[in-house]
Amino acid sequence: MTSPHSLLHRLPVALLFLALATLGSTAVRAESGPDGMPGEKTFRIICQSCHLESLDLAAAGPDGDSALAAPPMDWLSTAIRMRQNNDEAEFVGHVVSYLRLPGLERSLLPGDVIARHGVMPPISEYGPDLTYDDLTAVASWIYGHYNYKKLLPQLQKHLQSRQGSSQ
């Protein structure tokens, strides 16, 4: 017999399924309030359905991210910051504009990344309600969330080992 206690116990599992079912639908409706969505919430609800928050590159090996839907966000953002001398305004500007109009010729990632994962779909397909401010907030959150100085040498090492593995 199901006791009230075990029902309560199962409730979080049911909620998790509900959350996963929402993530699985093609267009996730963002609950954008008057102030828009805080950046982290947008990341967790929308971006994380494709991008891992982080991946240990040393443990994953040179091709460890090939099977993933998209490059993990920690090293992807580090690669862009490396190209832009770690300038926050340039980073946010690029990310917002890329989310609206992604494309091979607009990407700042190393050349083989798109060959591995394909081009990102425009964010309007996944978060149709995201405003310009929401996109700016998520780009700023990504910038502030990672330790660039710590990640940069790890990424450089990874890119070198990747070159080595494709020769």
Ligand code: HEC
């Ligand atoms: C449907 C899967 C998917 C979703 C959802 C998604 N991305 Fe992506 N994203 C990708 C793939 C695949 C790439 C790698 C290819 C590319 O750069 O276009 C990518 C690349 C990127 C890049 C690299 C830009 C460049 O210069 O190449 C950024 C930044 C990015 N995503 C941010 C985000 C953010 C922020 C969100 C959430 C608001 C998000 N993505 C949601 C799949 C996704």
